[in-house]
Amino acid sequence: MTYIHELADWPSLTWNDSALAQPLAAVRHRQGRLIGRMEALGFPLREEAVLRTLTEDVLKSSEIEGEVLDRDQVRSSIARRLGMDVVGLVPADRDVEGVVEMMLDATQNYAKPLTADRLFAWHAALFPTGRSGMSRITVGAWRTPDGDPMQVVSGPIGREQVHYEAPTADRLGAEMTAFLHWFKTASPDPVLKAGVAHLWFVTNHPFDDGNGRIARAIADLALARAEGTPQRFYSMSAQIRAERKAYYEMLEATQKGDMDITAWLLWFIACLDRAFDGAETILASVMRKAHFWEALADQPLNERQRKVLNRLLDGFEGKLSNAKWAALAKTSPDTALRDINDLLQRGVLERDAGGGRSTSYSLTL
Numbered sequence: 001m002t003y004i005h006e007l008a009d010w011p012s013l014t015w016n017d018s019a020l021a022q023p024l025a026a027v028r029h030r031q032g033r034l035i036g037r038m039e040a041l042g043f044p045l046r047e048e049a050v051l052r053t054l055t056e057d058v059l060k061s062s063e064i065e066g067e068v069l070d071r072d073q074v075r076s077s078i079a080r081r082l083g084m085d086v087v088g089l090v091p092a093d094r095d096v097e098g099v100v101e102m103m104l105d106a107t108q109n110y111a112k113p114l115t116a117d118r119l120f121a122w123h124a125a126l127f128p129t130g131r132s133g134m135s136r137i138t139v140g141a142w143r144t145p146d147g148d149p150m151q152v153v154s155g156p157i158g159r160e161q162v163h164y165e166a167p168t169a170d171r172l173g174a175e176m177t178a179f180l181h182w183f184k185t186a187s188p189d190p191v192l193k194a195g196v197a198h199l200w201f202v203t204n205h206p207f208d209d210g211n212g213r214i215a216r217a218i219a220d221l222a223l224a225r226a227e228g229t230p231q232r233f234y235s236m237s238a239q240i241r242a243e244r245k246a247y248y249e250m251l252e253a254t255q256k257g258d259m260d261i262t263a264w265l266l267w268f269i270a271c272l273d274r275a276f277d278g279a280e281t282i283l284a285s286v287m288r289k290a291h292f293w294e295a296l297a298d299q300p301l302n303e304r305q306r307k308v309l310n311r312l313l314d315g316f317e318g319k320l321s322n323a324k325w326a327a328l329a330k331t332s333p334d335t336a337l338r339d340i341n342d343l344l345q346r347g348v349l350e351r352d353a354g355g356g357r358s359t360s361y362s363l364t365l
Helices: 019-039 044-065 071-082 094-108 117-127 169-184 188-205 211-227 238-242 242-256 264-297 304-314 322-329 331-347
Strands: 151-154 160-164 349-351 362-363
Touching: 019 044, 019 188, 019 211, 019 264, 044 071, 044 094, 044 211, 044 264, 071 094, 071 349, 094 117, 094 211, 117 211, 117 242, 160 211, 169 188, 169 331, 169 349, 188 211, 188 242, 188 362, 238 242, 238 264, 242 264, 264 304, 304 322, 304 362, 322 331, 331 349
Parallel strands: none
Antiparallel strands: 151 160, 349 362
């Protein structure tokens, strides 16, 4: 099998501008409208939208690689680093802090140059223990020949399927120098630049692990530059997570193809467009939360009730039971029941169908 990086004219990637013109213009128009709508929101609502978006971005980028992070820890880490006044912050593990640190550096400091040292710092933040799972890896440096061949594989041991094999380690110095020079000097449309950079970086696969997450951070950096703002209102990573199978299939087909990456860029643009749908969902949720608290402005609520209600409004997974209330509020089951009954009497909560030991509750507003 011949891979794209083995072709004689690598890395002279090309694309068909005519084929990309219409979808690119449409997605750029929608991008501008979305940013305009979000920036027209009041500061508290805009801040809440940014926090939700960044939380999803960190969670879903890790999920693509099979790593599940704690949502509360991610949200708390982001809020603390951005100086947001958020109720119910919790301590975050260092692996969570590392992913958040990388993502915020990419998006909040989008104007800073992308250099090898900056990529090394991101990689070190992702792997603070120097290990990926149980395996020790090279951290904060390009991978070494000890890891060759660097392959993307799936399937059980003994019946693995090789989807891709990256350039050998002895090529990485030159390969990454070429990539970083292009990123610094090339000036295609910024959305196209994000798509090309994502593909090029993950094709080089320069680290022992974390290449996908760093590739998506580079794309986010390029998109933030395109918009001229560190505030994020949509998540490409969340959309890629929703389309993970198609994402990997398109990557594999492109990496086994020729220098014309038009098909990849068409997919990237369409995925970005679908990511804007997710932003609309976040906006609707943020507006619902604002209207909810406006409706309860004159209601005396204790801190436990505010904390759990906010959690419900932020997208609580599963059904809310008395036991879950007690766990979220860090209180006794009896106190949790009193809090719930108080909200039932006020019409803020209602009992779901069913009862007994399976009794659960939902918001009415």
